Structure formats: structure tokens, C-alpha cells
Amino acid sequence: MKKRAGEFFESLVIVAILLALVYTFVDDLAVLGGWNADSRKGLALAGLLFDLFFTVEFLVRSAFSLRRGGFFHYLYAERGWVDFLASVPLLLLQSGPQCLGLFSGIGLLGVGRAMNMLKIVKAIRTVRILRLLRILRLLRILKVFRRVRYVQSPMAQRHIARITSLTVSVMVFWLTLVTVLGETTGGAGTGAVFFERQRAAAALIENATGNAELAKAVEDLARTEPSLLIVKSDGATLYSRHTNPYYADRYLPGDYGYLKFGRTEAFFDEQPYLQDLAQTSLTWFLAIVLLTLAILFLYSPYFAATVTDPIVTMRRGFEERRFRRPVAIPRDLAGDDVFRLARAYNERYLAGQDGRSPASRE
Numbered sequence: 347m348k349k350r351a352g353e354f355f356e357s358l359v360i361v362a363i364l365l366a367l368v369y370t371f372v373d374d375l376a377v378l379g380g381w382n383a384d385s386r387k388g389l390a391l392a393g394l395l396f397d398l399f400f401t402v403e404f405l406v407r408s409a410f411s412l413r414r415g416g417f418f419h420y421l422y423a424e425r426g427w428v429d430f431l432a433s434v435p436l437l438l439l440q441s442g443p444q445c446l447g448l449f450s451g452i453g454l455l456g457v458g459r460a461m462n463m464l465k466i467v468k469a470i471r472t473v474r475i476l477r478l479l480r481i482l483r484l485l486r487i488l489k490v491f492r493r494v495r496y497v498q499s500p501m502a503q504r505h506i507a508r509i510t511s512l513t514v515s516v517m518v519f520w521l522t523l524v525t526v527l528g529e530t531t532g533g534a535g536t537g538a539v540f541f542e543r544q545r546a547a548a549a550l551i552e553n554a555t556g557n558a559e560l561a562k563a564v565e566d567l568a569r570t571e572p573s574l575l576i577v578k579s580d581g582a583t584l585y586s587r588h589t590n591p592y593y594a595d596r597y598l599p600g601d602y603g604y605l606k607f608g609r610t611e612a613f614f615d616e617q618p619y620l621q622d623l624a625q626t627s628l629t630w631f632l633a634i635v636l637l638t639l640a641i642l643f644l645y646s647p648y649f650a651a652t653v654t655d656p657i658v659t660m661r662r663g664f665e666e667r668r669f670r671r672p673v674a675i676p677r678d679l680a681g682d683d684v685f686r687l688a689r690a691y692n693e694r695y696l697a698g699q700d701g702r703s704p705a706s707r708e
Contacts, residue, residue: 400433
């Protein structure tokens, strides 16, 4: 009964991993394609459910490993650190707060009052890092391939899993490091230029003295700064690029920035920057998917044919009396240690088993 329950749980996790990978792709595609607010709300809820499921899975596996006294083995050998990074931080820092904001019933014109531009910028920078962490879920697809006999040898599967884990994790951590360093040092990337332009626009509004000068500044910015959405003064709307129904249909909390100075409030469109993040995330996601598939389906058969298959053949020859298959030795790899050993196996051991001693053969 326990075995069946364990197998069901593992199958459920594998299905969830595959669905989560599809979700990651679709979520970035939704941002890049400018899907409406309702569609992205549904995706946000799905993301919360995935993160919650994987967080519970991590806690369950951690509890069982603690009971067995093998928690550190789970974290390292069984890649529990991947389970953690691909679940808990995403739940606490992204999907949880995102859904709390989305389903609180506060629209664009209300939530801004509780936020400022600095908080929005920091939040969006955090989103960029969290989007990269989601790519770590690709490492979890190795759980799926353990069920698929793409190579027969457990040794080959272990080595391919280690190579894939190392490659993907190094790429993700490198991208994360570059992102963090780029944001903290204020590099002239897309985000830095985008937000600097918004700050300059906000400064023009803030420095305007009198209603006439404010109206002139807003009029000029409406033509030159496409990210400016709304300007209000004393609660009255001086400028709005779109209608309220359009905002309700196209914008969610986090899609815009907000600044308030004195009696004046300004809202800025952050969707172009978020689309840039989604494009970057989607590009790296697809690149890592292709790299993972290449390792699993192109390199792993090569590794098996040139390392584990010869070893398996020799092992069977030693263990099974009737097994007399020689190891095929490719000419271009004859100098490899494995095939030098295989040559000795063919010419000495098999020949000796056939009744010919090495001395008589030589």
C-alpha cells in the first residue's frame, strides 16, 4: 500500500513538473503578447497553485528525509536544493504577493497610492531574478527521464543527470548574477534607460510651478513619453492616455509605476519593460530546453556507446558463462582507456575462455 502511494505521488509530481514547464512558457508568452487582464489573472492563480504544490512537495520530502536521517543527502545527492529554489522563494516572493494584489479588488487607480516608484522598480527587478529561478524547474524534468529508458545503464543515467544539472544550474546562476550586478551597479541596460526616462518625466511634472506650467509639462510629456499613463492633481485627472475600461482590461498591479509629489500623482506604464523581461526569460528558457534535450538525446547515447556499453558487455562476460560477445572497438576511439581495456578483454579473456591461452595465441 505504501509502495503504491509512493508511486502515485511520484507520478503526480512528474505530471505537475511537465505542466509547470508548459505554464512557464505560456506565462512569458502572455506578457510578451499583451494578453488581457483576466487571462493573466488565471495564469497567476495557476502559478500560485504550482508553487504551493511544489512547496508542499519539498516540505514532505524534507520531513521524510529528516525522519530517515538523510536530509543533507536529499538536499545534495537528490537535488533537494533545486526543489527548494523552484518552489519556496517563488511562492513567498512572487506568486503569493502577486495573487494577493491581483485578487484584492484594487485596480490601477487605487493600488498606486500604497506604492511609489522606488518600490515598483525594486519589485520588478525582483521579478526578473525570480523569472530566472523558474528555469531551475527544468532540472526537475530529470525525474521524468528517469522513468524513460533513454539509456539502459544506471551509471549513464546518473552521469547524464549530473551533467545536465551542472550545466543548467550554472547557466541560471550566471544569469542571476549578471542580473543582480547589472541592476545594483546601474548599468545602461534596457531597464536602467527605461526607468531613467520615467524619472526625468516625473521631474518635469514635479518642478512645474502653477497650474498653467503643470498643464504645459503634462501636454509635452504626453507627446514625448509614451509610458506616461495618468497625471492627477488634487484628485482631478489632468491627463489620461486611455479610458478607465481599457485600464481595467489591460493592466494589473505591477504593470505600472506610481509617483506622488505634493498634490500631483503620476502613473507610468511598466509593460514594455516587463515584456522585455519576458522575452529574455523566454529566450533563455527555450535555449536551456534545447540544451537539456540535446544532452539527454544526443550526448547520452554517445556516452553510453563509448563508456557504459563496453563496460556492461565486459561485466556480463565475466558474470555469465555463456556470454561471449566481444566489445566492438571503433578505430577512432581505440586509444581510449575503455577501449584499450576492451581490447585486452577481447584478446586475452575471451580467447582464454575459448580454450586458447594468451601464450599460445601470441
